[in-house]
Amino acid sequence: MTPILDSRRLLAFATLARIGSFTLAAKELHLTQSAVSHAIKALEDELGLRLFERRGRRVALTPAGEHLLIRAQRILAEMQDARADLAALVQ
Amino acid sequence: MTPILDSRRLLAFATLARIGSFTLAAKELHLTQSAVSHAIKALEDELGLRLFERRGRRVALTPAGEHLLIRAQRILAEMQDARADLAALVQ
DNA sequence: AGTGTTTACGGCGACCGTAAATATG
């Protein structure tokens, strides 16, 4: 019953898309590259879509990946807003 | 490193807010009421905010809960859209 | 060969269900 588009996965995906490297994305996320690789693979497998093209050391979004990136950025921004909104209510 | 606003929690929260009963919300979510109670309590504890007022069998949103509901609905709708968008790309 | 990614494997934590305790009407 795991939601495919989990916030953690979306963050890993968006970070990798922005940075273009598993190693550096993992560093920014305070994870290992193994964990990032797992998360992306799980996303791709469960969606049935390839999100990145691996050409050697280059990592670039596929068209499907570009679709998801737009969605992911919107969702992550909403979550950020929500957290800020609620944090302001705690006194 | 667990994101507070997890999609699962948000779904449980929004469902409970709409239905107003742990038991019935759990049924709709295909979970036990215990699981829903846990999820809501975790949300409330981690946010440091009470989201529902329990008056006997009545479960109603607090002001903070109403804030979160608006946010949660938006986020969940975005996720729904994203899934639909990506599903359309799978042939 | 060296850097980067994937895969295998083990451990730890989160989440859920069962069931007991508690509350409410």
Added chain:
DNA sequence: CATATTTACGGTCGCCGTAAACACT
């Protein structure tokens, strides 16, 4: 007393890190 929620407890599954295998330049 019956129904609903909370809490305690145990098991299972998922996620992460270590480390080995693999790929590319």
